[in-house]
Amino acid sequence: MQSPICAMLGIEFPLLAFSHCRDVVVAVSKAGGMGVFGAASLPPERLEEELAWIDEHIGGRPYGVDLIVPNSFAGKGEVQREAPSIPAEHKAFIAGLLERHGVDGSDLSLPGAVRSSLGDNMSDDGAARLLEVAFRHPIGLIANALGVPPPLMLELGKRHNVPVAALVGTRDHALAQVRAGVDILVVAGGEAGGHCGEVATMVLVPEVAAAVEAVGANTPILAAGGIVTGRQMAAAMAMGAHGAWTGSVWLTTAEAETNPVVKQKMLAASSRDTVRSKSRTGKPSRQLRSPWTDAWEAEGAPRPLPMPLQSLVSEPALRKVDKLSEGGHEGAKALATYWVGQGVGLMNDAMGAGQVVQDFKTDWIAACERLNGFIGD
Amino acid sequence: MQSPICAMLGIEFPLLAFSHCRDVVVAVSKAGGMGVFGAASLPPERLEEELAWIDEHIGGRPYGVDLIVPNSFAGKGEVQREAPSIPAEHKAFIAGLLERHGVDGSDLSLPGAVRSSLGDNMSDDGAARLLEVAFRHPIGLIANALGVPPPLMLELGKRHNVPVAALVGTRDHALAQVRAGVDILVVAGGEAGGHCGEVATMVLVPEVAAAVEAVGANTPILAAGGIVTGRQMAAAMAMGAHGAWTGSVWLTTAEAETNPVVKQKMLAASSRDTVRSKSRTGKPSRQLRSPWTDAWEAEGAPRPLPMPLQSLVSEPALRKVDKLSEGGHEGAKALATYWVGQGVGLMNDAMGAGQVVQDFKTDWIAACERLNGFIGD
Numbered sequence: 083m084q085s086p087i088c089a090m091l092g093i094e095f096p097l098l099a100f101s102h103c104r105d106v107v108v109a110v111s112k113a114g115g116m117g118v119f120g121a122a123s124l125p126p127e128r129l130e131e132e133l134a135w136i137d138e139h140i141g142g143r144p145y146g147v148d149l150i151v152p153n154s155f156a157g158k159g160e161v162q163r164e165a166p167s168i169p170a171e172h173k174a175f176i177a178g179l180l181e182r183h184g185v186d187g188s189d190l191s192l193p194g195a196v197r198s199s200l201g202d203n204m205s206d207d208g209a210a211r212l213l214e215v216a217f218r219h220p221i222g223l224i225a226n227a228l229g230v231p232p233p234l235m236l237e238l239g240k241r242h243n244v245p246v247a248a249l250v251g252t253r254d255h256a257l258a259q260v261r262a263g264v265d266i267l268v269v270a271g272g273e274a275g276g277h278c279g280e281v282a283t284m285v286l287v288p289e290v291a292a293a294v295e296a297v298g299a300n301t302p303i304l305a306a307g308g309i310v311t312g313r314q315m316a317a318a319m320a321m322g323a324h325g326a327w328t329g330s331v332w333l334t335t336a337e338a339e340t341n342p343v344v345k346q347k348m349l350a351a352s353s354r355d356t357v358r359s360k361s362r363t364g365k366p367s368r369q370l371r372s373p374w375t376d377a378w379e380a381e382g383a384p385r386p387l388p389m390p391l392q393s394l395v396s397e398p399a400l401r402k403v404d405k406l407s408e409g410g411h412e413g414a415k416a417l418a419t420y421w422v423g424q425g426v427g428l429m430n431d432a433m434g435a436g437q438v439v440q441d442f443k444t445d446w447i448a449a450c451e452r453l454n455g456f457i458g459d
Numbered sequence: 460m461q462s463p464i465c466a467m468l469g470i471e472f473p474l475l476a477f478s479h480c481r482d483v484v485v486a487v488s489k490a491g492g493m494g495v496f497g498a499a500s501l502p503p504e505r506l507e508e509e510l511a512w513i514d515e516h517i518g519g520r521p522y523g524v525d526l527i528v529p530n531s532f533a534g535k536g537e538v539q540r541e542a543p544s545i546p547a548e549h550k551a552f553i554a555g556l557l558e559r560h561g562v563d564g565s566d567l568s569l570p571g572a573v574r575s576s577l578g579d580n581m582s583d584d585g586a587a588r589l590l591e592v593a594f595r596h597p598i599g600l601i602a603n604a605l606g607v608p609p610p611l612m613l614e615l616g617k618r619h620n621v622p623v624a625a626l627v628g629t630r631d632h633a634l635a636q637v638r639a640g641v642d643i644l645v646v647a648g649g650e651a652g653g654h655c656g657e658v659a660t661m662v663l664v665p666e667v668a669a670a671v672e673a674v675g676a677n678t679p680i681l682a683a684g685g686i687v688t689g690r691q692m693a694a695a696m697a698m699g700a701h702g703a704w705t706g707s708v709w710l711t712t713a714e715a716e717t718n719p720v721v722k723q724k725m726l727a728a729s730s731r732d733t734v735r736s737k738s739r740t741g742k743p744s745r746q747l748r749s750p751w752t753d754a755w756e757a758e759g760a761p762r763p764l765p766m767p768l769q770s771l772v773s774e775p776a777l778r779k780v781d782k783l784s785e786g787g788h789e790g791a792k793a794l795a796t797y798w799v800g801q802g803v804g805l806m807n808d809a810m811g812a813g814q815v816v817q818d819f820k821t822d823w824i825a826a827c828e829r830l831n832g833f834i835g836d
Contacts, residue, residue: 084835253729253804273659281730282650282659284694285685285801289730292805308662317661317694319833320826352630353658353666424662427630428669449697450830456696457827458461 086302087325090245090265091116091222092144096325097315097442098223098268098304099435100148104132104139105337106435111143113439118146118225118327126211133219146223146247147216151209151232171384172395179377180399183413185406190398210234217242223266225249228277228365230262239265249306249327251279256290260299267294268327271307275330275423277367278358283307283318291322310425312445313452320453330423335435343407344370344420345432353427362400362421364392370426372419374403463679464702467622467642468493468599469521473702474692474819475600475645475681476812477525481509481516482714483812488520490816495523495602495704503588510596523600523624524593528586528609548761549772556754557776560790562783567775587611594619600643602626605654605742607639616642626683626704628656633667637676644671645704648684652707652800654744655735660684660695668699687802689822690829697830707800712812720784721747721797722809730804739777739798741769747803749796751777 087096097115101107107117119136121129129147136145180187209232216224217238224239225247226232239246245265250256256267269290271283281289287305294301302325305318310331318326333340334348347355347370358368361378364386369375377383386392406414433441464473474492478484484494496513498506506524513522557564586609593601594615601616602624603609616623622642627633633644646667648660658666664682671678679702682695687708695703710717711725724732724747735745738755741763746752754760763769783791810818 083833085833252731271659271661273662279731281801281804282648282661282685284648284660284691285650285730285804288688288690289804308659311665313665313698314661316830317697320694320697320830321690322829353662354629354656424658427658427662427666447834450834452699453693453697453827453830456460456462457824 085319085324086300087266087304090302091146095439095443096304097439098146098325098327099332099439100225100327100329101332101338103332103337103339104136106332106335107136107145108140108143109335109337109435110332110439111140111145113436114443115439116144116146116223118148118223120148120227121212121216122148122150122227124212126215129212129215130218133215133221137219144222146225147219147221148225148227149209149212149216149235150227151229151235168387168391168395169384172387175377175384176395176399179374179417180403183373183417184411185403185413185417187399187402190402206232213238217244223247225266225268229255230258231264236263247304247327249277250290251277251286252281253286253289253293257293257297260294260297260301264301266304267301268304268306269323270327271305272358273308273368273424274306275356275368275426276421277363277365278307278423279366280358283309284321287318287323288321308423308425310423310428312442312447313449314425315442316446316449316453329421330425331429331438332435333420333422334429334432335438336432337435340420341404341408341418343415343418344404347372347418348420348422348426348429349432351422351426351429353424356422356424356426360386360392362392362396364389367421368423369421370419372417374400374417374419462696462701463677464643464681467679472816472820473681474816475523475702475704476709476816477602477704477706478709478715480709480714480716481513483709483712484513484522485517486712486714486812487709487816488517488522490813491820492816493521493523493600495525495600497525497604498589498593499525499527499604501589503592506589506592507595510592510598514596521599523602524596524598525602525604526586526589526593526612527604528606528612545764545768545772546761549764552754552761553772553776556751557780557794560750560794562780562788562790562794564776564779567779583609590615594621600624602643602645606632607635608641613640624681624704626654627667628654628663629658630663630666630670634670634674637671637674637678641678643681644678645681645683646700647704648682649735650685650745650801651683652733652745652803653798654740654742655684655800656743657735660686661698664695664700665698685800685802687800687805689819689824690826691802692819693823693826693830706798707802708806708815709812710797710799711806711809712815713809714812717797718781718785718795720792720795721781724749724795725797725799725803725806726809728799728803728806730801733799733801733803737763737769739769739773741766744798745800746798747796749794751780751794751796 085096094114099110102120110117247266248264249268272280303323304327305323306327315326407418462473471491476487479497487494624643625641626645680700681704682700683704692703780791784795
């Protein structure tokens with residue numbers, strides 16, 4: 083395909099697949115797109131293992147790595163030195179919520195037992211260690227999922243000739259990224275799974291494309307947010323994007339390590355079954371609705387803590403919920419949730435990741451032909 | 460253009476323009492699209508006047524009429540008999556909000572002085588009177604902006620051979636409309652101005668298109684929500700729509716009777732300057748953010764009343780704000796707001812409504828060519 087994204091990344095089809103699952107990364111890259119391994123919550127030694135496995139299986143196809151290095155967070159650089167303090171209100175709220183669903187939360191020590199790799203990685207030191215691991219491998223892209231990438235990431239990208247991508251949810255953030263020198267903008271609408279802004283993809287993509295052009299830049303744009311089909315990818319490209327960045331659609335593939343209970347919920351969900359909430363990480367992120375998210379959204383619920391503290395509250399509990407739900411525990415099955423975008427309403431069939439890429443291509447072409455068909459003689 | 464919408468409505472370009480301003484309706488229809496006159500809040504005698512004026516000026520081009528006849532509302536059929544009761548809390552809140560901005564609200568009688576035509580029109584009797592007026596004119600489309608059209612609207616449409624359109628914000632509502640027999644679905648994403656759902660256009664359009672096809676129907680779809688340019692219209696059509704339904708983009712045209720203060724705010728706004736709030740009508744509607752909307756969204760604000768009562772609270776105050784703001788009153792200028800979608804971020808130049816139609820056409824073609832350009836040899 084004739085897209086600057088294809089030229090820049092050395093890929094055939096400008097479809098990027100964010101996934102925490104190495105098998106998805108490999109399958110997508112082998113099918114002509116590019117898998118991007120989500121490493122934000124991994125300790126460096128696990129990242130090393132995962133990338134070594136990918137190198138071994140991907141047959142030389144390009145792949146990327148995605149990190150979360152925000153510009154500001156509670157306890158920046160101090161996460162390891164001092165245990166953050168979780169208010170008693172939050173502990174009691176979670177204990178009550180779990181108990182109402184028959185889940186014993188007494189063994190969850192908050193935050194003692196659970197080392198927060200995400201918290202560590204979001205400190206300057208932690209991010210540097212992850213970057214060091216990533217650049218030891220033949221990566222073809224490095225992405226930052228929250229805010230302007232730190233200078234170190236941009237420097238390493240330049241030095242290793244690896245394009246740097248950054249996620250943005252507003253026009254002004256996009257322009258800040260262009261000024262900072264990122265190579266690719268991932269423009270994510272509010273319908274996206276995970277961290278997201280409020281402006282919809284349909285508006286944000288043309289708004290950012292126009293703003294980038296207006297400042298005389300030519301930074302290519304990957305559209306994100308709600309995109310789970312080739313027709314949506316084509317739509318975004320008609321509006322000014324040069325490709326698509328996707329996440330949710332891979333969660334229900336055969337290769338994904340998604341909790342099977344959540345996978346089934348996703349396949350059954352409509353586009354209305356998600357909620358944008360601060361309850362998982364402390365920043366607004368879109369996730370599957372469940373009694374867990376409903377409880378956090380209800381009146382009287384505690385206010386989510388700032389990032390990364392809220393993850394220390396929610397993740398241990400949700401990990402326990404996942405584990406129990408896989409064993410058939412009814413209360414845990416009800417509570418189980420995961421990040422996913424509104425596109426979940428279009429994800430109705432489980433299939434292999436390579437097949438998803440093929441379907442995107444076919445659907446892209448069909449959408450283009452459909453559009454051409456409107457033009458009369 | 461080869462679209463079932465063009466064939467059904469007898470128009471050249473499947474762009475529908477919802478407007479409360481008859482001049483916009485005429486200009487759009489004359490330019491090859493279709494103007495749809497928003498009559499929800501007009502008394503029948505005013506609708507008669509407006510449609511007579513349109514008939515006189517539109518040169519035989521087709522136009523439509525849009526009403527709001529919800530399936531359920533507070534005081535249905537009784538609005539005229541009994542004055543609805545506005546809680547003292549709401550009156551005091553508005554009085555305080557106006558006072559803080561130097562606006563004297565003592566002459567606003569709530570709801571006595573202001574007859575609510577919207578409330579009247581939303582009763583069965585009121586709707587029947589408006590429909591009678593509308594069908595006395597050579598209208599080419601009748602649309603219902605909220606819920607399944609009442610049987611009377613569908614019957615009159617059939618009898619007069621006038622297609623009936625209905626706005627929907629979810630897949631399930633779309634299927635209910637198809638079952639009820641509407642001729643055109645207006646599929647509106649959560650980025651739309653005015654009443655809107657939560658699912659974004661980028662997801663809702665393909666979701667509804669697939670659902671309609673799955674039940675073996677071929678009801679054509681107009682995409683709505685955030686669409687203010689031809690490239691977005693093309694994008695929606697690549698995803699399964701057969702045309703676009705627009706509203707916001709006409710508010711800043713030369714013909715629009717929008718408060719000039721609000722018009723300037725819209726031209727300056729980014730896509731982040733809107734809010735989806737129940738504070739204007741009692742149902743979620745998207746509008747320009749201002750200290751007025753901020754106050755209603757703030758903690759401790761009274762809960763908006765059910766439709767149509769909240770309009771009886773908000774409209775008299777906002778009408779006064781509009782009037783004072785046009786005279787240069789600083790507090791009123793700050794408060795002034797109106798319904799608009801996130802597409803406001805792409806509305807940066809005031810121009811004539813006919814020119815907007817031409818720009819849509821040019822931009823549609825450019826987007827189509829852009830998409831074709833991605834296909835390599």
